[in-house]
Amino acid sequence: MKKYMRNIILIGMPACGKSTAGVLLAKTLGADFTDTDLIIQLKQKSTLQHLIDINGLEKFKEYENSALLSVTCESDTVIATGGSAVFCDKGMRHLKRNGICVYLELPLYDIRSRLSNIKTRGIACRRGEGLEEIYKEREPLYNKYADIKINCEGKSCEQTVEKIIAALNIKK
Numbered sequence: 001m002k003k004y005m006r007n008i009i010l011i012g013m014p015a016c017g018k019s020t021a022g023v024l025l026a027k028t029l030g031a032d033f034t035d036t037d038l039i040i041q042l043k044q045k046s047t048l049q050h051l052i053d054i055n056g057l058e059k060f061k062e063y064e065n066s067a068l069l070s071v072t073c074e075s076d077t078v079i080a081t082g083g084s085a086v087f088c089d090k091g092m093r094h095l096k097r098n099g100i101c102v103y104l105e106l107p108l109y110d111i112r113s114r115l116s117n118i119k120t121r122g123i124a125c126r127r128g129e130g131l132e133e134i135y136k137e138r139e140p141l142y143n144k145y146a147d148i149k150i151n152c153e154g155k156s157c158e159q160t161v162e163k164i165i166a167a168l169n170i171k172k
Contacts (some may be wrong), residue, residue, distance in 0.1 A: 007099030
């Protein structure tokens with residue numbers, strides 16, 4: 001497979017498939033894979049939800065920004081970010097220096113059907129905030145950082161990966 005010489009950064013709402021599609025994309029391209037949520041968990045030795053519950057949203061965003069800034073791969077890595085990574089301007093600009101940002105776009109009703117409980121998933125949100133408010137706040141930021149948008153509605157993980165590869169014009 002031809003190397004593409006840039007990182008592929010996946011952004012989007014929780015449950016849109018960043019981690020799942022990211023692993024499959026990396027396998028398909030023969031690339032490395034990094035998940036910034038896992039970086040946070042490993043560095044902090046705790047689950048995302050526990051960090052949010054104990055330390056609050058603002059501290060969690062600091063952990064997330066630090067995780068984004070810690071990614072040092074220069075090329076050929078698929079990077080799955082947390083759904084709230086787009087709140088971290090410095091971290092997102094760091095990732096985009098060596099990569100192309102792909103927004104995995106999914107309608108709110110699909111996200112709702114995939115998420116069973118936002119209170120235990122480790123989703124960075126304010127107390128009492130629902131999925132609709134989270135979506136409305138983040139969607140403009142996903143569009144801001146996106147170099148490419150992939151509509152994932154009704155697509156399997158494999159179809160999403162094929163759409164990403166086609167959009168990036170990667171020759172297999």
